[in-house]
Amino acid sequence: MDITIGFSDDYTQLLSPELEKRLETIYNDMKSKTAFGSDYLGWLNWPSSISQELLEEIKTTANHIRSTSDVLIVIGIGGSYLGSKAVIEALSIPFEKNDSLEVIFAGHSVNGSYLKKLLKYIDGKEVTVNVISKSGTTTEPAIAFRFLRQYMENRYGSSAASRIIVTTDQEKGALRSLAIEQGYKRFVVPNDIGGRYSVFTAVGLLPIAAAGFNIIELIAGAKKAEEQFGHFDMHNNPAIQYAVLRKRLHDNGYIIEIMASFEERLKYLQEWWKQLFGESEGKNKKGIFPSSVQYSTDLHSLGQYIQDGQRNLFETFLMVKNIDEDLTILESNNNGDELNYLSGLSLHAFNKVCHEATANAHLDGGVPHITITIDQIDEMHIGHLLYFYMMACAYSAYLLEINPFDQPGVEAYKTNIFKMLKKPVY
């Protein structure tokens, strides 16, 4: 299992003994937990240290949900939402409910129409709710949970509690207290792992397992990544290379990164990536603005801007080497659509050509590009890729001298809301 990285320019020319030293320092500071934000470095060795017991408990719970429910409603926002959403979407097959259990997300936005229709939709279906909030006090999921809890209690009476699972802090928070009082099953968000790094904890694993995917393989991929990318060799570590490339591009005025994929099912993985990098780096007036496009469709939308707009952006392609299912363009007798020149070409091969054609066209227009390639899309490779991004992100932020693990700016809007709505403590 491998991740390869390509760059439109000569990577080696970016290297220097000073950079090597800086990377070594970052590595050592992370290892010795003396870097900024070290209290949140729990993700670093999580794949290799997650207990078999916890994995079994998650699997057992997921199987129980699958055998007793038609729908699992996952309530969460930000890091309590995007990780499992990204993995489930990446692994799901289009037009197929590939499973008897449907996973529906709520609480990531506040929307009366959505919630109302959701409540109507689940009527007559057996339901389990998994509410995920590290602090247990984030308003948006708490609002959704107030409605869902009421619904569950009205519908299931005293057995509602057995259909509600809480994933929250080990020691504190309103959600934890409520869970204890009501006797809900609880999973823990580790203290030392922040929301956007939490996909390999119960936060991500329970919904992913309930959706029918293999979390053992997902963790195995992450563990492999932990081994492969857990060193600071700037010549041979793609996570480090990605971080170095981003830093150099940033320093040269490329302040927007566009992550491009030809696989629509990686759309939420792109959203997860935007949170990971945007929230980790976007501090102290620094950071690269993360944006995403889906190709080919966005070649006919943002493509014009990328080709010829302001020259302050670079493009990072996420490519997949092998695809399970494909179609091949066949010869047509009358060639009325003038496509016979493509006969014999598979659609995946077309996309590979399109990648090269696009990268070169945009480069000619002044847009440098990086290409990250994974072998295939399955649990193992997705676990591997997500950990790769986490590692790259930590180095990226540290190279900018930013703490990758806090998010002070997210509090600002919350504080304003609490004041405006006169929350008792404020």
Next chain:
Amino acid sequence: MDITIGFSDDYTQLLSPELEKRLETIYNDMKSKTAFGSDYLGWLNWPSSISQELLEEIKTTANHIRSTSDVLIVIGIGGSYLGSKAVIEALSIPFEKNDSLEVIFAGHSVNGSYLKKLLKYIDGKEVTVNVISKSGTTTEPAIAFRFLRQYMENRYGSSAASRIIVTTDQEKGALRSLAIEQGYKRFVVPNDIGGRYSVFTAVGLLPIAAAGFNIIELIAGAKKAEEQFGHFDMHNNPAIQYAVLRKRLHDNGYIIEIMASFEERLKYLQEWWKQLFGESEGKNKKGIFPSSVQYSTDLHSLGQYIQDGQRNLFETFLMVKNIDEDLTILESNNNGDELNYLSGLSLHAFNKVCHEATANAHLDGGVPHITITIDQIDEMHIGHLLYFYMMACAYSAYLLEINPFDQPGVEAYKTNIFKMLKKPVY
């Protein structure tokens, strides 16, 4: 029916006699069709000049599709896709197939797995195909159509032709020739309306009508907008005001615009907007980079970057005054979630508070904001809004001295593909 616009700073201070003169010139040049790209100004008076006959023909065709089909597959990319997708998503109700006919899009990307599963999904369902391509030669939709045409011919034999509808150029292109040869029903993309301005032509109207929405109301809204925004008064025309604000922000170094909405169903309207502005303005190394977020969810993702990352972005909220369906937060006896301070508040009211709280927090962090408010989401108001954006976009591009109606950069990747795949003409 009204659109209001707000700005975090004093709008009037941006005004000057020179600006007024410039706007008047743009207006006159558009009116007299002497501006850059005047060959593509057909959208300007389209809502007031679309023939009753064409509207009737589209409605009749849509009704025929609805009475003979379970699924309409719409094949298109870019402007042949995003307009109808945006309107259909905006008007659809979550968790409800609000209609007996399902509209599925294809050809906006090249994906073997998607197409294969789509072909499997439609087996046993009655199908109509609407293939939309102005040039008739864009590769991605042409590939999808080759597969679907084969499927339709295998399945329906000689009556396949009666289930295929082509929307293309009046006079030229492979798709037009094929349609004539095969006897497909044809609709025309007017010569003087480009893809991203084409939602009010058959390109957008047929799929929207087939999905069960009222295109007469949609056009009525657009017509109202044509009247309201068809003058150059910089004091009283929100379309002009939006263009002026964008220009001034751009000139002051705000080079990323983030369109924020609290309504998830406006997500594809945001995508349509990104194409409209990105493809119209992103030329000659100029233009504002268009990006979008959905709130609240992205407050826990890109929110940190917006609050505290590089200070080169501004935020444009798209707000909706009244919502059809809503829920109100009720008092809870035990208040275990500590949310009783929100009792009596509707979710839509929460979002309005969240809008104000967020806009102020981001402004404190150095992010200017614009707020565009529409009254409600229905056919009439969406038609009104889409035309508003088209008008604002034309002025925006002209203020940057850019032709809003061409897309020379989109050809670059195509040319590379054709060379690499040895297309006969290349």
